[in-house]
Ligand code: HEC
C-alpha cells in the first residue's frame with residue numbers, strides 16, 4: 269500500500285496532462301452545434317424510442333458497474349491475504365451461491381430485454397397516420413428521393429414537413445448501402461431487389477446530416493445527405509418551386525440572361541443530359557442526381573462540398589479530382605464554359621429553405 273514519495277512525485281507530473289485530456293473530452297461533449305451527426309440528441313419520435321432503450325441500458329449498466337467494482341475493491345482490501353494465513357474456506361459447488369448469481373443477471377436482463385423488444389416491434393410497424401411516402405434509392409455515391417404524392421424527384425437534400433410522419437420505402441440502384449440520419453432514426457440497409465421501410469416524425473425544423481453507413485465502394489465516405497425538416501408552409505413552398513424549376517422560358521419560365529442561356533445550351537450539348545435531368549416532375553432515374561433545384565441545394569457532390577459557385581466550378585473542372593472514382597467523367601470543359609454552366613445551374617433554384625445552407629444548423 270505505502271507509496272514511496274519519489275513515485276508520488278513522478279505520478280504528479282502527469283496531473284496537468286490528465287487534466288487537459290479530461291477537459292478536452294468534456295468540451296468535445298458540448299459541440300452539438302459543430303457536430304450534430306449524433307444519436308445523443310434525438311429530434312424525432314423514432315430516434316427518441318432508440319434513445320430511451322440506450323439510456324435505460326446505460327443506467328442499469330452504470331449501477332451494475334459501481335456495485336460490482338465496489339464489491340470487488342472492498343473485498344480486495346477487506347480479505348487481503350497475509351503471509352502465514354491458512355487456506356481460505358472453499359465455496360466451489362455452493363448451489364445457493366450459483367442460483368443467486370445466475371438469477372440476479374437474469375432479472376437485470378429482463379429489465380433490458382422487455383423494453384428493447386417492445387421498441388423493436390414498435391419501430392417495425394407500418395405508419396397509418398396519413399404518412400408522406402418517400403421512395404429512397406441509394407446510388408454510388410448519392411441518394412435519390414422520390415415523392416409519389418407530388419410526382420417529384422430530388423437528390424441529396426431530403427425535404428420533409430414537420431408534424432407529419434414520413435414513410436420511407438427504400439432500395440438501391442446498385443450495391444448495398446445504409447441510410448442513416450442519427451438524430452431522426454436508426455440505420456436501415458438498402459438491398460438490390462428488396463424494399464425496406466423506415467419512418468419518423470419530427471416536430472423540430474432544421475437540417476439534419478445523414479450518411480451512408482454501409483461500405484459501398486471508393487467514395488462511400490462521401491455519400492452523405494441532409495434531411496431538411498420544414499414547417500408545412502415552407503415545405504409546400506419548396507415543393508411548389510420544385511414543380512416549376514427548369515421549365516423552358518416558353519412554357520412559363522422567365523427569359524434567361526445571355527450567360528444562363530449559354531449555360532443551358534452547353535448543358536444540352538456537353539453530355540450532361542445523358543446523365544442528368546433538370547426538371548423534377550415525373551423525371552426518370554438517371555446515372556447522375558436530378559439537378560432540379562441544384563441552385564439552392566445545400567451541398568454538392570453528396571454533402572462533400574458546400575454549394576458555392578467556386579465549388580461548382582471546381583466540380584465541373586474535374587469531378588475526378590474532387591471525388592476520385594466518381595461516376596461523372598472529366599468532360600474537359602473550358603473555364604468559360606464552366607462559368608456559363610455554373611450560372612445556368614445556379615438559375616435552377618427554388619425557394620431557399622430556411623437554414624438549408626448551413627450544414628451545422630441542426631435546429632438545436
Ligand atoms: C456519365 C454520367 C455523367 C455525365 C455525362 C455528367 N454527370 Fe454530373 N454527375 C454524375 C454523377 C454520377 C454524379 C453524382 C456524383 C456523386 O456525388 O457521387 C454527378 C453529379 C453532378 C453534380 C452534383 C450534384 C449533386 O447533387 O451533388 C452536378 C452539379 C453535375 N453533376 C453537373 C453536371 C454537368 C453540368 C454535366 C455536363 C457538363 C454533367 N454533370 C455530366 C454523372 C454525370
Ligand SMILES: [Cu+2]
Pocket residue numbers: 406407409444445446480481482483484488491
Ligand atoms: Cu453507400
